Amino acid sequence: MNAAAPPAVDVRALAAQALARVVRGESLRAVFAASAPRLADVRDRALLSNLLHEGARWWLRYDAALDLLLERPLREREAEVRALAVLGLVQLEVLRLPQYAAVAATVEAARALRRPKFAALVNALLRRWLREREALAARLDADAVARSAHPRWLLDALAADWPERADAIVAANNAQAPLWLRVNRRRAQRDELLERFIEAGVEARVADELDGSFPNQAIVLAHSADVTHLPGYAEGAFSVQDGAAQFAAGLLDLADGQRALDACAAPGGKSAHILETADVHLSALDSDARRLTRIVDNLSRLGLEADVRAGDAAEPAVWWDGRPYDRILIDAPCSATGIVRRQPDVKLHRRVGDVVRLAAAQSRILDALWPLLGNGGRLVYATCSVLAQENARQVASFLARNAGARLLDAAPEGWHRPQGGGAQNLPGEHGMDGFFYAVLERV
Known part of the structure; x- marks a missing residue:
């Protein structure tokens, strides 16, 4: 029975x-x-x-x-x-x-x-x-x-930081985000994977929004989908990553043999992109030991390896081996106000006091990791925020404290150049999330 x-x-x-x-x-x-x-x-x-x-x-x-x-x-x-x-x-x-x-x-x-x-x-x-x-x-x-x-505090912050674009940011936040993929160049060719998608009835296109900046490995799907059922997922042919986040690896200017640190690595998307781009010795660090398994699993599916460890980026004395890094990525903990369209619960959970707390944490991480960068090395500071307190003002304050730091002009084409430094994409612009980058060189 x-x-x-x-x-x-x-x-x-x-x-x-x-x-x-x-x-x-x-x-x-x-x-x-x-x-x-x-x-x-x-x-x-x-x-x-x-x-x-x-x-x-x-x-x-x-x-x-x-x-x-x-x-x-x-x-x-x-x-x-x-x-x-x-x-x-x-x-x-x-x-x-x-x-x-x-x-x-x-x-x-x-x-x-x-x-x-x-x-x-x-x-x-x-x-x-x-x-x-x-x-x-x-x-x-x-x-x-x-x-x-939108909560009142966020409306006020957008009006203060982006007075001419606040309404457009709100409208973008209230729209669904497209699904971006990054092709793993070590396991697949972008155009061949795109053909597999189309043959399987998946409506997709090459993301020409990224053309001309760095090797473009991006595909955009017309509709959201369970990516685990897409061709190539099980064999590690691609990862989910918004187009704005795909600039991080290129801005690092990676080369084989470098020592690199991804300081706030979980869940591992940017670590994977670094390893797909060049044969570097990568340390993938995260303060939450419970999230390390996800980094390892993601790298394993893609056929990649890194030194994955738990540690507070603001306390390097606990985990650093004393050898300088050639490249450091700080994808800093932030308000996530640039990805509201993708994570709408940000509007319900964030408070104005959180931004103050997060900005202080960002400053501590920047100050703690800067001495770990070797002469001529490059540090990329990134957030998925649109707020000046976490972005341009954060960078300006860091530069004022560190005479040996030089801000490089590395803005992706069409991005905003806010006063204070760095490059900002706002939600929905170029079809991408809100994201900020500042590229710093040790001189």
Whole structure:
């Protein structure tokens, strides 16, 4: 006798549980990774991903909408019901699912959450929104936070640092990001891999946005996909890496035989790119020992090796062997305000005080690692932030403290050159994430 099939999981109910966890402070990426295996169908996993990402992206708007729709606030212990109601609005307004199907499925999800008494409430909320959507949307649009789905502190920071481009940054943050891949030149040829994708029915193109700067190994997919099912993944033919991040290895100006340090290496994407570019002796360092396994696994899939170790980049006396490095990459811990479109939970988790704390940590790392660089060596400072406090002002302050440091003019074509130094790409520009680089030489 065959065993009974396990009960089906309601995708919207699962998404509501996951979104409630994200709103409480958990990482969207981690919550999705823990939730997705409960769904056997890849289509259900894709829907879960869409619901979770768009729910986090638009939370500050549609959670405010619930305050307009509810006569009495939901109790704190009903966080999953509130998340489900927000997801109902997201299905109607962002994903543009058919109204009847979206409402009916969301009401059914309330029962799947074992909150049957809230099914009628969810139904009433969504139907009232459909009846009064224009008036309700106008009331939301009157408030900058609800209109933009961005926290006030971030709106203020963008207006201060990028007054002429703040609106464009907000719009880019509220759009889905394309999926960029970097071809592993040691195991595959870009054009041949592209042909394999096309033969498999995957819509993809060469990323000509990177032409002319460094060897272009980038491919962009037209639609998000489970990359583990793409041709070449198992054999280490490519990695996922946004185009802006792919400039790091080129800016290091690598050559065979150099000693190199990737100081904040997890999960290992830039370490892999360094090793794909030249035969260097690479130390891949990260302060969180729990993340080292991911570096090793990623390098192993790509057929690469490095000296992977745990250590605080700001405390080199604990781990450094005393021999200077020719190249150092500091992909510094930062506010991640340049990758909001890819990690929308940044809008829910970051606070203005975090930027102050992170900027202080960046300064400590720069000051600690600079003495490890040999004469004539090159250090690349990078962040996925768009905030001057972490970027141009950070570099200007470092240069003021270190007479032996020279800032090189190595801006990728078309990037901004902010006052203070370095190069900045803003979210969505050239189809890429927001990213900052400063290239420093020891003289």
